[in-house]
Amino acid sequence: MKKLILGTLGAAVLLTSCVSQKKYAELEAKHKEAQDLLNSATVKLNECLEEKSTATSEAQSLRDQVKFLKANNQVLIDNMGNLTELSAKGAENLEKSLESIQEKDLTIRRLQDAVTRRDSVNLSLVQSLKGVLGNLDDDDIEVSVEKGVVFVSISDKLLFRSGSYNVTAAAKEVLGKVAKVVNNKPDFEFMVEGHTDDVPYRKGVLLDNWDLSAKRATSIVRILQNDYGVDPKRMTAAGRAEFIPVSATDKSKNRRTRIVVLPKIDQFYSMIEEGMKDPAINK
The missing domain is CATH 3.30.1330.60 (OmpA-like domain)
Structure with missing residues (x-):
């Protein structure tokens, strides 16, 4: 037993x-x-940060181009009538680039918030x-x-x-x-x-x-x-x-x-x- x-x-x-x-x-x-x-x-977050930096630089370059085109628009129109169309395309590309940057910013903030939330809860x-x-x-x-x-x-x-x-x-x-x-x-x-x-x-x-x-x-x-x-x-x-x-x-x-x-x-x-x-x- x-x-x-x-x-x-x-x-x-x-x-x-x-x-x-x-x-x-x-x-x-x-x-x-x-x-x-x-x-x-x-890894994705780091890639996005790098892409954001590149995109921001490109956007600033496009802004400078648009500013230059607007300042010299009348002269260019007198010499090359088709530059008006080119300027419009440049502005459209700039707008699309800015929208893309905003979307990436939102996603990056979402990922950063997740990591920050985890760390803050663990600290608490x-x-x-x-x-x-x-x-x-x-x-x-x-x-x-x-x-x-x-x-x-x-x-x-x-x-x-x-x-x-x-x-x-x-x-x-x-x-x-x-x-x-x-x-x-x-x-x-x-x-x-x-x-x-x-x-x-x-x-x-x-x-x-x-x-x-x-x-x-x-x-x-x-x-x-x-x-x-x-x-x-x-x-x-x-x-x-x-x-x-x-x-x-x-x-x-x-x-x-x-x-x-x-x-x-x-x-x-x-x-x-x-x-x-x-x-x-x-x-």
Whole structure:
């Protein structure tokens, strides 16, 4: 009977880990797709800025030509009657060039607004997190932004006892502060990642560091959901084991839990997608 219970618990843990890894892979793929889109939009933005500069210079040259033609119009008409028609064509070309510049300006502003909005929202989130977590030791918790993503890295000595996946009472206070911020930011989803050092671990139903890191991630997710009312649809739990270390010499830095905060991709990149479809930017 005891072996049957242990076997059932082991299967449940492995199933939870698999599901978490799948959800993590989907979310990471979605983020990479959005990042590729942003990179492509940035390239297009730079191209548009260069085209705008060239078009502006050409437009100024056309203005100077029109001014010259108007000033000398009567003399030219006396010598070459067809210059009136040429002047009209020049003015028409100038008008078309100005319209094209205005269209490109609008598209460029749309793309710049999308990037600025993302950056400003991330800055607001970081300030909020640092505000509620500001009294903690910098060695225990770190808030940073990388490639448009906000990371909250918490040392395991603050969250768990060695070899355990039970969250300490002191850690619940920290998680409560994080929950307060994320609950006020409904436009974000986030992933809780468990990380271990490279020391092999096996105890009870836990077979290795994969199991330990996944159990630690799901323990935190449950507390955020059950104790602090965070919507479970916004969360993903993932175990990363020892395979993404941050230090080659200090193993304690690798034993950590990382909360990866992501904007909802559909909302924050829709303006970029629309901008990329604009015919003006692809001329």
